[in-house]
Amino acid sequence: MPAQDLLPTDTAMGALTLRVGDLSGLTRYYTAALRLEVIEDAADAVVLGRRGSAVLRLESARHLHLPPRGEAGLFHTALLFADRADLAAAVASAARHPLSAYVGSADHLVSEAFYFTDPEGNGIELYVDRPRDSWTWTGDGRGTRSVVMDSLPLPPRDYLERHLTEEAASSAESRAATVGHVHLQVGDVGTAHGFYVDVLGFERTAGWHDQALFVSAGGYHHHMAMNVWNSRGAGPRKDTLGLGEVLIRVSSADEVGALADRLAHAGVASHHTGAELRFEDPWRNRLRVAAGDASGGIA
Secondary structure, rough: OOHHOOOOOOOOOOOOEEEEEEEHHHHHHHHHHHHEEEEOOOOOOOEEEEEEEEEEEEEOOOOOOOOOOOOOEEEEEEEOOOOOOHHHHHHHHHOOOOOOEEEEEEOOOEEEEEEEOOOOOOOEEEEEEEEEOHHEEEEEEOOEEEEOOOOOOOHHHHHHHHHHHHHHHHOOOOOOOEEEEEEEEEOOOOHHHHHOOOOOOOEEEEEEOOOEHHHHHHOOOEEEEEEEEOOOOOOOOOOOOOEEEEEEEEHHHHHHHHHHHHHHHHOOEEEEEOOEEEOOOOOEHHHEEEEEOOOOOOO
């Protein structure tokens, strides 16, 4: 793909919106289990984050139902921490909460990750990156590179014993956390590649046969991923609880405009305000691309 059709190298993920049935209950969960703080609070929405930086926007949708397991939508939101001590503090706090469902952990070679599910079934990944100079990339001789990832054992008890510190545990709310990547459930990987790589301008960084696709901008291991492990063959989403909107941040309105042109050329409907662009993927997962410091606030 020509460089002008790629997302900029400083692309980053913004606060993810979840539509929830119990706004006050989920707010209590995320503040207690993940030690997030309330940044903005309104009658029908709450923004949560760390150190004033938003990572989640919870939007009240009491009239909606939980999505079926095989429907397209959110697989997990991945919160990225600065170091192993901060990650260990978040994992320990989440594991102690009675409403957390622990799913598993893995050493992915590029990162170390722990997985939970919130009380409404939304997936959560808590992770830390390994240094970039330790990542291994392979090429096919035609300019296409893939980052080497795996899912190796990462025993949680041993990890906490080695990395959890009293300082990190006692001051978790003041430690940084961002949305490192967002992982979606989709109906098929080929269509996902056609949309997220060929139209949006992410670069493919890895794949898993015809079951999963990992994409990024700027040489990150992945900003987004899509899989069919629960959702192969899924069609457009119904109006349900769960994923509300994926926010992608770019540096300038010019980048937003370039993407608007690519979407129009591909026949993808969008709403373009100049500074931001709203549209849907082939499964009706809602996305927003915004210029500058898009906090994902209530407004």
